[in-house]
Amino acid sequence: MEQTIRVELGDRSYDVRVGSGILDSVGPAAAALPTVRQAAVIADSNIASSYGKQTADSLTAAGIDATLIEFPTGEANKTVAVFSDMLDAVFAISPAIDRDLLIVACGGGVTGDISGYVAASTLRGVRWLQCPTSLLADVDASVGGKTGINHATGKNLIGAFYQPSGVLIDVETLKTLAPRELQSGLGECVKHAVIRDASLLDFIAENTTEILACQSDVMCDLVARNVAIKADVVAGDERETGTRAHLNYGHTVGHAIETIAGYGTLSHGAAVSLGIIAANAIAVDSRLISPVDADRVRQALEALKLPVTYPGLNPDEVWEVMQRDKKARGGHVRMVLPTEIGRVEIFDNTTPQQVARGVAALG
Amino acid sequence: MEQTIRVELGDRSYDVRVGSGILDSVGPAAAALPTVRQAAVIADSNIASSYGKQTADSLTAAGIDATLIEFPTGEANKTVAVFSDMLDAVFAISPAIDRDLLIVACGGGVTGDISGYVAASTLRGVRWLQCPTSLLADVDASVGGKTGINHATGKNLIGAFYQPSGVLIDVETLKTLAPRELQSGLGECVKHAVIRDASLLDFIAENTTEILACQSDVMCDLVARNVAIKADVVAGDERETGTRAHLNYGHTVGHAIETIAGYGTLSHGAAVSLGIIAANAIAVDSRLISPVDADRVRQALEALKLPVTYPGLNPDEVWEVMQRDKKARGGHVRMVLPTEIGRVEIFDNTTPQQVARGVAALG
Numbered sequence: 074m075e076q077t078i079r080v081e082l083g084d085r086s087y088d089v090r091v092g093s094g095i096l097d098s099v100g101p102a103a104a105a106l107p108t109v110r111q112a113a114v115i116a117d118s119n120i121a122s123s124y125g126k127q128t129a130d131s132l133t134a135a136g137i138d139a140t141l142i143e144f145p146t147g148e149a150n151k152t153v154a155v156f157s158d159m160l161d162a163v164f165a166i167s168p169a170i171d172r173d174l175l176i177v178a179c180g181g182g183v184t185g186d187i188s189g190y191v192a193a194s195t196l197r198g199v200r201w202l203q204c205p206t207s208l209l210a211d212v213d214a215s216v217g218g219k220t221g222i223n224h225a226t227g228k229n230l231i232g233a234f235y236q237p238s239g240v241l242i243d244v245e246t247l248k249t250l251a252p253r254e255l256q257s258g259l260g261e262c263v264k265h266a267v268i269r270d271a272s273l274l275d276f277i278a279e280n281t282t283e284i285l286a287c288q289s290d291v292m293c294d295l296v297a298r299n300v301a302i303k304a305d306v307v308a309g310d311e312r313e314t315g316t317r318a319h320l321n322y323g324h325t326v327g328h329a330i331e332t333i334a335g336y337g338t339l340s341h342g343a344a345v346s347l348g349i350i351a352a353n354a355i356a357v358d359s360r361l362i363s364p365v366d367a368d369r370v371r372q373a374l375e376a377l378k379l380p381v382t383y384p385g386l387n388p389d390e391v392w393e394v395m396q397r398d399k400k401a402r403g404g405h406v407r408m409v410l411p412t413e414i415g416r417v418e419i420f421d422n423t424t425p426q427q428v429a430r431g432v433a434a435l436g
Numbered sequence: 437m438e439q440t441i442r443v444e445l446g447d448r449s450y451d452v453r454v455g456s457g458i459l460d461s462v463g464p465a466a467a468a469l470p471t472v473r474q475a476a477v478i479a480d481s482n483i484a485s486s487y488g489k490q491t492a493d494s495l496t497a498a499g500i501d502a503t504l505i506e507f508p509t510g511e512a513n514k515t516v517a518v519f520s521d522m523l524d525a526v527f528a529i530s531p532a533i534d535r536d537l538l539i540v541a542c543g544g545g546v547t548g549d550i551s552g553y554v555a556a557s558t559l560r561g562v563r564w565l566q567c568p569t570s571l572l573a574d575v576d577a578s579v580g581g582k583t584g585i586n587h588a589t590g591k592n593l594i595g596a597f598y599q600p601s602g603v604l605i606d607v608e609t610l611k612t613l614a615p616r617e618l619q620s621g622l623g624e625c626v627k628h629a630v631i632r633d634a635s636l637l638d639f640i641a642e643n644t645t646e647i648l649a650c651q652s653d654v655m656c657d658l659v660a661r662n663v664a665i666k667a668d669v670v671a672g673d674e675r676e677t678g679t680r681a682h683l684n685y686g687h688t689v690g691h692a693i694e695t696i697a698g699y700g701t702l703s704h705g706a707a708v709s710l711g712i713i714a715a716n717a718i719a720v721d722s723r724l725i726s727p728v729d730a731d732r733v734r735q736a737l738e739a740l741k742l743p744v745t746y747p748g749l750n751p752d753e754v755w756e757v758m759q760r761d762k763k764a765r766g767g768h769v770r771m772v773l774p775t776e777i778g779r780v781e782i783f784d785n786t787t788p789q790q791v792a793r794g795v796a797a798l799g
Contacts, residue, residue, distance in 0.1 A: 153520045160516070164589045197584060197595045198675075221560060226527045232560045233596060312561075 100135030117146035181207035189220030193235035208258025212299035260342030271415035323349035346379035351431030388429035463498030480509035544570035552583030556598035569609035571621025575662035623705030634778035686712035709742035714794030751792035
């Protein structure tokens with residue numbers, strides 16, 4: 074049981090393979106890349122000894138000299154300092170590395186982001202494989218080539234657009250995820266359904282129990298369908314100058330709530346879920362979608378145990394935070410709103426009144 | 437008096453403009469780039485108050501909000517720490533920057549390398565203009581998109597291939613160069629002549645006096661011709677997988693001598709000059725070129741006051757250092773040798789005996 078999705082990016086195209094137990098295929102996949110003899114597996118302290126070691130063992134078994142590089146877990150470590158430490162570890166690999174080195178990122182979003190930037194920066198770019206182990210990384214970070222680290226003044230401000238040579242998603246790793254981590258990915262799945270694929274919303278609604286239990290077959294389908302949507306969006310706009318902004322659906326108000334709650338208080342998925350509810354309320358209010366459609370989305374979110382209410386929000390504060398967001402270019406607040414389930418458009422001049430309507434829907 | 441050379445790299449193509457007094461055109465050039473409103477001018481402590489300020493003033497006069505970022509001069513500062521400091525300075529620009537920020541690199545090779553990497557890394561890539569102020573940066577670093585910083589274990593190990601939006605070369609800045617710095621660029625000019633353009637060797641031989649005096653018209657022609665050669669080589673092989681290696685002519689033995697002498701003892705141009713002499717001696721020995729051709733090249737180097745002898749070298753030591761070079765893949769020593777003036781080929785299995793012949797020519 075394995076599915077392959079091609080991410081079409083010209084000479085930077087690559088395959089995303091989704092399957093059960095696929096982490097043991099990393100070795101053969103790496104060996105199939107021309108001239109790879111050495112690999113650095115980057116994994117955080119939570120999984121270095123489990124999935125990290127499993128990945129390194131697969132590489133070794135395939136005849137590739139693998140070095141496991143462990144770093145301290147957590148978003149707080151997505152820094153220049155840890156990036157620099159990783160480069161030190163890469164250049165300490167013996168015998169000296171050359172451009173035939175392969176970087177293998179094994180872990181969640183933080184690991185993929187920082188490892189990808191290490192791969193982009195080592196000798197001005199070496200190949201890398203991404204082996205995401207969280208649902209959020211599977212359906213979001215694994216496609217698009219956004220790599221990077223945080224700066225004291227903001228998230229993901231330093232980095233590169235750098236595509237991997239391939240992505241291997243082992244859905245078995247989802248079974249060890251904390252519920253909060255699973256939730257983070259599910260928010261993005263509903264987002265993808267609303268922006269591109271109404272039938273995915275049906276699939277989610279019909280398989281809620283299996284999804285929450287991380288049943289392998291269903292997770293394979295869920296991940297593959299989401300990767301396909303993200304791949305399609307990214308292929309149309311690699312450098313984020315146009316329709317890639319559709320992926321911000323649910324994120325404008327969502328980010329504001331995340332900030333107001335205090336970063337890390339809400340899971341990313343919870344914040345996105347609330348952002349989706351708010352965006353849909355605005356869309357209903359503007360007669361873009363029907364209340365029935367908005368309700369279908371709300372039911373899917375609720376079934377996935379994602380929050381759909383957040384009482385006590387001050388709409389003025391939400392508006393103010395939205396205006397400070399780096400995506401609010403030139404002071405205008407841009408929102409992505411659905412015009413039907415499976416289709417969104419970008420609206421550049423959202424008003425404070427509209428945002429207040431969205432916030433009211435969360436009360 | 438201005439010449440423009442197009443660097444053809446698909447959607448990353450750009451123009452290199454060479455002229456006298458062109459530094460005052462940075463403002464209009466930046467203003468011609470869509471949506472640029474803010475710029476960060478990066479210059480080292482040697483020239484921040486002169487050319488750096490001149491550049492910033494030109495930007496301000498063109499209506500662009502310019503911030504001058506100064507960093508301590510010298511190759512020793514091409515580090516992760518200085519890179520990180522520069523990013524701090526970029527993100528401290530007020531009001532908050534977005535992808536419309538323009539980075540302007542004003543200075544020699546170190547400035548271009550580190551500034552380009554800052555541009556590549558800021559918000560995953562903002563536009564940058566390169567304003568080289570040394571002959572080496574003019575004819576070498578200004579074309580090719582190699583950006584980066586040093587690691588404790590080697591030079592330029594961390595960085596990105598990242599093309600500028602344009603390059604402005606003001607030959608007037610060459611008049612303030614130290615003779616040793618001028619020499620560094622002249623070594624590359626002779627290299628370019630040998631690998632691609634016999635008539636450039638004639639031009640150099642006929643204009644030696646004007647070149648050493650940095651006479652503006654002649655320097656314009658010299659720089660433009662060299663940029664055109666480098667642009668042609670890079671356009672054929674942006675990511676250095678094939679013929680871009682021709683640019684290593686004179687550098688294999690040259691780097692080894694640089695290392696043996698103690699890095700910084702010889703100017704880069706002096707080391708390249710010695711490397712050219714050695715490579716040509718090997719080429720004569722292998723009947724690739726005639727002694728007459730080798731002598732023409734030697735005369736040009738001597739006329740430019742570049743060294744052509746370096747007595748006392750131990751050929752075994754040179755061989756050993758060459759084998760350690762990162763460009764010596766898989767233990768084989770690769771050398772680029774001329775087959776006539778204006779044409780080179782790559783030879784993958786240079787022998788210790790050949791290198792000894794080359795070293796003997798320096799005695």
